Amino acid sequence: xxxxxxxxxxxxxxxxxxxxxxxxxxxxxxxxxxxxxxxxxxxxxxxxxxxxxxxxxxxxxxxxxxxxxxxxxxxxxxxxxxxxxxxxxxxxxxxxxxxxxxxxxxxxxxxxxxxxxxxxxxxxxxxxxxxxxxxxxxxxxxxxxxxxxxxxxxxxxxxxxxxxxxxxxxxxxxxxxxxxxxxxxxxxxxxxxxxxxxxxxxxxxxxxxxxxxxxxxxxxxxxxxxxxxxxxxxxxxxxxxxxxxxxxxxxxxxxxxxxxxxxxxxxxxxxxxxxxxxxxxxxxxxxxxxxxxxxxxxxxxxxxxxxxxxxxxxxxxxxxxxxxxxxxxxxxxxxxxxxxxxxxxxxxxxxxxxxxxxxxxxxxxxxxxxxxxxxxxxxxxxxxxxxxxxxxxxxxxxxxxxxx
Amino acid sequence: xxxxxxxxxxxxxxxxxxxxxxxxxxxxxxxxxxxxxxxxxxxxxxxxxxxxxxxxxxxxxxxxxxxxxxxxxxxxxxxxxxxxxxxxxxxxxxxxxxxxxxxxxxxxxxxxxxxxxxxxxxxxxxxxxxxxxxxxxxxxxxxxxxxxxxxxxxxxxxxxxxxxxxxxxxxxxxxxxxxxxxxxxxxxxxxxxxxxxxxxxxxxxxxxxxxxxxxxxxxxxxxxxxxxxxxxxxxxxxxxxxxxxxxxxxxxxxxxxxxxxxxxxxxxxxxxxxxxxxxxxxxxxxxxxxxxxxxxxxxxxxxxxxxxxxxxxxxxxxxxxxxxxxxxxxxxxxxxxxxxxxxxxxxxxxxxxxxxxxxxxxxxxxxxxxxxxxxxxxxxxxxxxxxxxxxxxxxxxxxxxxxx
Numbered sequence: 074x075x076x077x078x079x080x081x082x083x084x085x086x087x088x089x090x091x092x093x094x095x096x097x098x099x100x101x102x103x104x105x106x107x108x109x110x111x112x113x114x115x116x117x118x119x120x121x122x123x124x125x126x127x128x129x130x131x132x133x134x135x136x137x138x139x140x141x142x143x144x145x146x147x148x149x150x151x152x153x154x155x156x157x158x159x160x161x162x163x164x165x166x167x168x169x170x171x172x173x174x175x176x177x178x179x180x181x182x183x184x185x186x187x188x189x190x191x192x193x194x195x196x197x198x199x200x201x202x203x204x205x206x207x208x209x210x211x212x213x214x215x216x217x218x219x220x221x222x223x224x225x226x227x228x229x230x231x232x233x234x235x236x237x238x239x240x241x242x243x244x245x246x247x248x249x250x251x252x253x254x255x256x257x258x259x260x261x262x263x264x265x266x267x268x269x270x271x272x273x274x275x276x277x278x279x280x281x282x283x284x285x286x287x288x289x290x291x292x293x294x295x296x297x298x299x300x301x302x303x304x305x306x307x308x309x310x311x312x313x314x315x316x317x318x319x320x321x322x323x324x325x326x327x328x329x330x331x332x333x334x335x336x337x338x339x340x341x342x343x344x345x346x347x348x349x350x351x352x353x354x355x356x357x358x359x360x361x362x363x364x365x366x367x368x369x370x371x372x373x374x375x376x377x378x379x380x381x382x383x384x385x386x387x388x389x390x391x392x393x394x395x396x397x398x399x400x401x402x403x404x405x406x407x408x409x410x411x412x413x414x415x416x417x418x419x420x421x422x423x424x425x426x427x428x429x430x431x432x433x434x435x436x437x438x439x440x441x442x443x444x445x446x447x448x449x450x451x452x453x454x455x456x457x458x459x460x461x462x463x464x465x466x467x468x469x470x471x472x473x474x475x476x477x
Numbered sequence: 478x479x480x481x482x483x484x485x486x487x488x489x490x491x492x493x494x495x496x497x498x499x500x501x502x503x504x505x506x507x508x509x510x511x512x513x514x515x516x517x518x519x520x521x522x523x524x525x526x527x528x529x530x531x532x533x534x535x536x537x538x539x540x541x542x543x544x545x546x547x548x549x550x551x552x553x554x555x556x557x558x559x560x561x562x563x564x565x566x567x568x569x570x571x572x573x574x575x576x577x578x579x580x581x582x583x584x585x586x587x588x589x590x591x592x593x594x595x596x597x598x599x600x601x602x603x604x605x606x607x608x609x610x611x612x613x614x615x616x617x618x619x620x621x622x623x624x625x626x627x628x629x630x631x632x633x634x635x636x637x638x639x640x641x642x643x644x645x646x647x648x649x650x651x652x653x654x655x656x657x658x659x660x661x662x663x664x665x666x667x668x669x670x671x672x673x674x675x676x677x678x679x680x681x682x683x684x685x686x687x688x689x690x691x692x693x694x695x696x697x698x699x700x701x702x703x704x705x706x707x708x709x710x711x712x713x714x715x716x717x718x719x720x721x722x723x724x725x726x727x728x729x730x731x732x733x734x735x736x737x738x739x740x741x742x743x744x745x746x747x748x749x750x751x752x753x754x755x756x757x758x759x760x761x762x763x764x765x766x767x768x769x770x771x772x773x774x775x776x777x778x779x780x781x782x783x784x785x786x787x788x789x790x791x792x793x794x795x796x797x798x799x800x801x802x803x804x805x806x807x808x809x810x811x812x813x814x815x816x817x818x819x820x821x822x823x824x825x826x827x828x829x830x831x832x833x834x835x836x837x838x839x840x841x842x843x844x845x846x847x848x849x850x851x852x853x854x855x856x857x858x859x860x861x862x863x864x865x866x867x868x869x870x871x872x873x874x875x876x877x878x879x880x881x
Contacts, residue, residue, distance in 0.1 A: 345746060372644035468532050
């Protein structure tokens, strides 16, 4: 058996830079004389079991570069979470096509798939090299300084809150922005980097690492509104009470319109709307607006960190280099080596697979509604170059004539 | 009385380029030796009646340039719609401060305010020059080829749908994006420019210029989904049935959770959620997602058309030039003079004030769910330079081994 073929696939939610990793791996693989064919699977593991494969060896370098700069998984993705039986199906196809190396770009679930496929190959005595290339806007992979995809999504969140802050300063009121992140608050916390002046929003930040208490929330909002005449709030979609129950569900119980229990609370604008209702009803504030950033924060075309692009590209390249020269399966992990510089290590698949990183305590302020300087120092270099700034008029007041 | 002072204010919803108009007017005014003082009112007409004025003569050019590049009304804005009594209060303050020229940057309502103030000054025999500088993301001012602010918001909508299309191609399903626009569908229609390949979304576009029929909508979605296995839909927040009743209200009546009538349907994610529920319930499609673009489409920092920036700047400059040399009050209007070039005219205030432009019939396709080539030709040059492109893999399929 020649083992001169590699197969690459993309899994989970797309990011702005997932194709950089794809193209990094493809172009690097094409440099090796031991590799004759570079295959891609359409729609992740589903494409493997369906034998829905394409020959990436027949792509031009120019088109690959243009695809690299295009967001969202160019091969297509899947939400399938393979169990052992599914992985055996994957393995059967890999074997039939004499694949020698398997690369899967994805998050926690994808790394677990790679781990199981690696096990199956080992059990069968089939010489398959299995590599996981990290990707997730949630930044929740353990053992990584950060994950490719997170910096660009964080940049979107920063630019969104910086703009919302200006809009809200022009027409004051309360603004609630709901950000992705079920368990890890990194993306919501990124909103803190939107602040340029001392009274800029977001003024309050709620992450799933801290229990959410609606009474405390309302008191926080009231205090800010009384002080500034306005309040901008960043909320993670994953906020929950002390029992772990999602706040959207909790609030839905208290409002008539959701009393019937048939409301889908995820992937909708429900949480933002419910929080806005609470602020209006309980605090009697009139101008209260909520936005759910939804798919925009991971898919918006043209909002990307150049640092993220470069690192996603390198993660793909390094995965191939580790596969060719490393002698073992694993997951590529980003390590921070300077201010700012990174390097890539190959870590064991079971150290990443199925585990979830959340924000470390030192990144969250004691108040529980802000980040620390350590978080700001952590995120700032990831956002990339060319971040737009905001500036204010500094004109002095004109002396009153009628009302002096 | 010297008449050597001018006052400028900003009204209505902020845009990405409203400060270009402000700075264009301020810097141009400072060139004239007849003008000694350039005042600004904080939060529009409300700042005038409260004598909350600032002295823009004491701004540096460098800071003004940085403010020009910053989105959202730097002077602050207001939603106040002055009646005659309110306008008389405005006039009282203008007179007390010996203002010789009044500039108001805003939409329909703001132009009406300028019209009334102009009337009051004329009646009082007070020599006040009153100028309206156009601004609105809705593009609904009559007599204008387009309005400053619209191109940048349109660019956001294009980039949002181009990204949503890629995300949806990677993980197929139905996606509904709700776009601002109560009466005019221009901003929703802009989504059509997101398409690069023949099967790119949005596949269906619903504007308020056409009555919305839920049964027809569901049939449209089903036909697209059956054909492509996915469907991307752009919906204006202002869609309504033949009687003019908003669709959000209509749908809310048919679902239990909104049966109590106490649901706020505007400025929330309700319309997107209700349409998604209909698609899931009636068409039995599982993966259905909705986003409401909300404030992001007008406030997102860093998404701006350079054409829009330039024209908003020129509209402010020309307003001052018309005021100094034109001899009459009016509203600055953008006229298209070439492919692509514009010029500015001063039109009568009552030709703009309180009127609403909607999409002309020749811009909407016969199907009622798409735009025409005429619309594409109209919008394309407004989006500005550096629009990101999207590209696809073109790799050929690998021959099946197991399932041939």
